[in-house]
Structures are given as structure tokens and as C-alpha cells.
Amino acid sequence: xxxxxxxxxxxxxxxxxxxxxxxxxxxxxxxxxxxxxxxxxxxxxxxxxxxxxxxxxxxxxxxxxxxxxxxxxxxxxxxxxxxxxxxxxxxxxxxxxxxxxxxxxxxxxxxxxxxxxxxxxxxxxx
Numbered sequence: 001x002x003x004x005x006x007x008x009x010x011x012x013x014x015x016x017x018x019x020x021x022x023x024x025x026x027x028x029x030x031x032x033x034x035x036x037x038x039x040x041x042x043x044x045x046x047x048x049x050x051x052x053x054x055x056x057x058x059x060x061x062x063x064x065x066x067x068x069x070x071x072x073x074x075x076x077x078x079x080x081x082x083x084x085x086x087x088x089x090x091x092x093x094x095x096x097x098x099x100x101x102x103x104x105x106x107x108x109x110x111x112x113x114x115x116x117x118x119x120x121x122x123x124x125x126x
Contacts, residue, residue, distance in 0.1 A: 003029035006051040010042035039063030073100030
């Protein structure tokens, strides 16, 4: 699969970030991860590093994932953002997609979901 990706993982749970990164590592070669523990940090780190792909939780302190999606897309309309959330209400998912998110993964995450998102958003860039 893809090699040398830079991936931003935004979630207020250290455990959730680690679990997602462990799964991503199974399907990518030598990824670089950037951690963000809230929506504002995700926005700031995106603007600094312009990662290839962003995974964001919806419910986070300071600024939620949907607001973060909107601001990141506002700064870079080509950003590839995937929402990862256990708050799978249709309304929040709809708002995230309207804000510019490209895909959605339901928590608890499954390896096949992550692999499908990586394939659809990044493809084979190695």
C-alpha cells in the first residue's frame, strides 16, 4: 500500500489515537503520524504540516471535529479528512460531510474500515 504518508490523527483519547495508528500501520509503509488532542490543535497542526490524510473525532474539547473540518477545508479545499466517531448520528455525519469530510469510520474501529478508507482516499502511492 502507500508509502511515506503523513497522517494527522485528532482525538482527545490517547488510547483511541494509538489504536487507530496501530491499524493504519498495518496497511501503510513507514507512515509519519501527527497527534492532535483537540480540534484547534488539529487545525494548527494541519496548517503547519499539510498531511496526506486526516482522521478526526467529532467530540473533542476546545473545538469539535465538525468545526475543525470546516476550518481545515477553508484553508485547504483539497484536504482529505475522515471522521472517526462513536457518535454516529446521521445528523452529525451529514454536518461533517457538508463541512468537507470525505469519509466516516464508526468506533469501535474495524481494520477493514480503515483499509477501505486508506484505499479510497490515498490509493497506492508507493
